[in-house]
Amino acid sequence: MKKIIMACISTCFFLTTKAQEKTINLSLKEAIDFAIKNSYNTKASKNDILTANKKVWETTSIGLPQINGIIDYQNWLKQQVSLLPAEITGGTPGTFIPVTFSTKQNINASVTLKQLLFDGSYLVGLQASRTYLKISKQANEKTELITREAVINAYGNVLVSENSITILEGNIKILEKNLNDAKKIYENGFNEEEDIEQLEITLGNLKSQLNSIKRMKDIAYKMLNLSLGNPIETKLKLTDSLDSLVENNINLNLVSKNFNFNNHIDFKIAENDRESKRLLMKLEQSKALPTLSAFVNYGTQAYSETFSFFKSDQSWYNSSLLGVSLNIPLFSSLGRSSKTAQAKIALETADIRLKETEQRLNLLAEKARSEYQLSIENYNTAKKNIGLAERIEKKQRIKFFEGISSSFDLLQAQNQLYSQQQNYIQSMLDVIAKKATLENALNLPIK
Numbered sequence: 001m002k003k004i005i006m007a008c009i010s011t012c013f014f015l016t017t018k019a020q021e022k023t024i025n026l027s028l029k030e031a032i033d034f035a036i037k038n039s040y041n042t043k044a045s046k047n048d049i050l051t052a053n054k055k056v057w058e059t060t061s062i063g064l065p066q067i068n069g070i071i072d073y074q075n076w077l078k079q080q081v082s083l084l085p086a087e088i089t090g091g092t093p094g095t096f097i098p099v100t101f102s103t104k105q106n107i108n109a110s111v112t113l114k115q116l117l118f119d120g121s122y123l124v125g126l127q128a129s130r131t132y133l134k135i136s137k138q139a140n141e142k143t144e145l146i147t148r149e150a151v152i153n154a155y156g157n158v159l160v161s162e163n164s165i166t167i168l169e170g171n172i173k174i175l176e177k178n179l180n181d182a183k184k185i186y187e188n189g190f191n192e193e194e195d196i197e198q199l200e201i202t203l204g205n206l207k208s209q210l211n212s213i214k215r216m217k218d219i220a221y222k223m224l225n226l227s228l229g230n231p232i233e234t235k236l237k238l239t240d241s242l243d244s245l246v247e248n249n250i251n252l253n254l255v256s257k258n259f260n261f262n263n264h265i266d267f268k269i270a271e272n273d274r275e276s277k278r279l280l281m282k283l284e285q286s287k288a289l290p291t292l293s294a295f296v297n298y299g300t301q302a303y304s305e306t307f308s309f310f311k312s313d314q315s316w317y318n319s320s321l322l323g324v325s326l327n328i329p330l331f332s333s334l335g336r337s338s339k340t341a342q343a344k345i346a347l348e349t350a351d352i353r354l355k356e357t358e359q360r361l362n363l364l365a366e367k368a369r370s371e372y373q374l375s376i377e378n379y380n381t382a383k384k385n386i387g388l389a390e391r392i393e394k395k396q397r398i399k400f401f402e403g404i405s406s407s408f409d410l411l412q413a414q415n416q417l418y419s420q421q422q423n424y425i426q427s428m429l430d431v432i433a434k435k436a437t438l439e440n441a442l443n444l445p446i447k
Helices: 002-020 028-038 040-062 120-187 193-228 242-249 265-286 335-401 407-441
Strands: 023-026 066-075 082-085 096-099 105-118 235-238 291-304 317-327
Touching: 023 028, 028 040, 028 120, 028 193, 040 120, 120 193, 120 235, 120 242, 120 265, 120 335, 120 407, 193 235, 193 407, 242 407, 265 335, 335 407
Parallel strands: 023 235
Antiparallel strands: 066 105, 082 096, 105 291, 291 317
16 A cells, blocks of 8 residues: 555656656747737736726716615613703602613614715716726736737847857867867877966866856756746746847837837837826816715614514614705815815826927937837848858867967957957847837837
8 A cells, every 4th residue: 555655646747747847839920929828927917907997987986876784783781861840750859769660672774875866076087087097008018019019028038148158069079179189289298388378268267157157057047937927946948049030020120110209119108197186186176176975764673671683573664765865065174175286286297297208209219210210230240250260260279289370369369259249249139129129119010
């Protein structure tokens, strides 16, 4: 029996481990779509929309009929006593007799229907709740755009780390061969020990860089999982290559694309902020208006010395009341006018911010265009330079082993090649990232 239990536990552990090790294959497009549905930020923003919908109904329900029921049960542990002049019962004038006016126990049950007939604050609040819903939806749209850019950057960082590892491993392999060849030449007395030491220093630096990039790769994968909404240890396999993404992200038509700030999500959010300030001012103004409400009440009462309220012979006394209430604000010591003035100032500030947003969005679009165009130019330059650097390094390597050039010349050529390799990789990432920034600046929809 013990063996069976242990086997079951082992099987469950194995299946759980396998489930955890499941690898998710993702292209960049699939990663963006996945994040829009599953990232922590988009889930939270969708919940904000649900909350806003409930808030609209909460506000709407204030103007709908409200029904409340009350049941009061009272049991006098020590009944309250009142004093009556004794002469009304034939007693001595100037003296009093104690009496009780209620039974020891009583029940009062009532149902009240209330209806708001007019309240300026309610009407403004209803408009404000709809504006709040609109703001929540726009915040969700903004969150999705930010999520797209975050996923693109995180996806690109993973590919950069993987490409950097491949390049470094290739450089190390070549350098190890050079070092072995240099040692053989030194053993035969055809070069100096300094040449070998120089190659060993360069090799050690490359290995340190490789170890650092491998650690950064692990962090890059975790950052991508975080932006996707996955547990950070989830295994991912990226199906897009860095080269293909760069080619797909070079689109000079974007640079000349017209920009209309009125359609930008940030401008719409600023407009809604202004609208909320306008409604706030309207709310403060509405507080000077009267409120009108009506109610109808039906109740029943029963009295007894003992708890006999459920007996058939118990007497119940019914009552009903219809009423209308009008509340007229007359004087608030200028408190209301002060709040209205504050709301008006807030509205003027919102107008200023709206104009600032217009100018800022136009500037950001212009800046994003310039940076995207520059990233493409840098990429083309880096692509050309890396070819030149590879040829220079190869020539210096041949010259070094032929004894024509020194280890210092070879070191310069190697460092130049390594620098150009990193520039090339970084330029590829910049093209992808700057295009994402430009798409957000132009408020292009997620496809």
